[in-house]
Amino acid sequence: MDQDKTIILACSSLTEYVEAAQESVGTRMRVRYLNRIYHRDPAEMQEHIKTELGRMPEGIDTVLVCMGFCGGSWNNVQSRYRLVIPRVDDCVSLLLQTKDEPVSNLKKTGHLYVRAKDPSTESFKAIFERMAEAYHVDDETAEQKHKEWMALYSTISVMDTGINQCRREEYAAVVKKDADWLGARMEYVESGIHLLEKLFSGNWDAQFLVLEPGRAVQKEEMLI
Numbered sequence: 001m002d003q004d005k006t007i008i009l010a011c012s013s014l015t016e017y018v019e020a021a022q023e024s025v026g027t028r029m030r031v032r033y034l035n036r037i038y039h040r041d042p043a044e045m046q047e048h049i050k051t052e053l054g055r056m057p058e059g060i061d062t063v064l065v066c067m068g069f070c071g072g073s074w075n076n077v078q079s080r081y082r083l084v085i086p087r088v089d090d091c092v093s094l095l096l097q098t099k100d101e102p103v104s105n106l107k108k109t110g111h112l113y114v115r116a117k118d119p120s121t122e123s124f125k126a127i128f129e130r131m132a133e134a135y136h137v138d139d140e141t142a143e144q145k146h147k148e149w150m151a152l153y154s155t156i157s158v159m160d161t162g163i164n165q166c167r168r169e170e171y172a173a174v175v176k177k178d179a180d181w182l183g184a185r186m187e188y189v190e191s192g193i194h195l196l197e198k199l200f201s202g203n204w205d206a207q208f209l210v211l212e213p214g215r216a217v218q219k220e221e222m223l224i
Helices: 012-025 036-040 042-053 091-096 126-133 139-152 169-182 193-199
Strands: 007-010 030-034 063-067 082-086 111-114 154-162 184-190 206-212
Touching: 007 012, 007 042, 007 082, 007 154, 012 036, 012 063, 012 091, 012 193, 030 042, 036 042, 063 193, 082 193, 091 154, 091 193, 126 169, 154 169, 169 184
Parallel strands: 007 030, 007 063, 063 082, 111 154, 154 184
Antiparallel strands: 082 206
16 A cells, blocks of 8 residues: 555544544555534535545545445445445444454444543533524423433443543543433443554455445445
């Protein structure tokens, strides 16, 4: 793999992890980021993926994708470059991969995952309140929806990536408030940049889908 002919295409939610992985393996490849806001709609994200793939710099032959399948955002996408994509369903699963076993989804049903350096940016109570305000939900309906969330989620899983310093007391206090609001327990789960380190170092084993130019991403190949 020639670093001068390789570029990283990443979701902006993984910015700090992309930087850490490049530093860890000693690479200095160029990076293009897709705004995480486009995750609100896979079709919208796919359009932005195609736009970025269509305006890569001259001389590029390989694109290393730092994303998962992300709700079908990559389905049927093809390009004139070689694409190397982790075979995971989303960015949470990407960071949950700490071993070399190919598994697309390591998330557990009923778990909410927190990975940000500032956990307040992922506060589920705050997200719920913003949604209720945006859609002008009355108090009675909001209370019912809150009960539905409580029934759906049993655990808030804090992803200890080694980068987010999530064992701090102030970090845990923020997450604990969310857990109490949901009536859920709080736990820590091992996570990290293992898959990104493999991607950047060219160690593309069965955890990655490698597509030569012109070949489209297919869900059946992507997800294990």
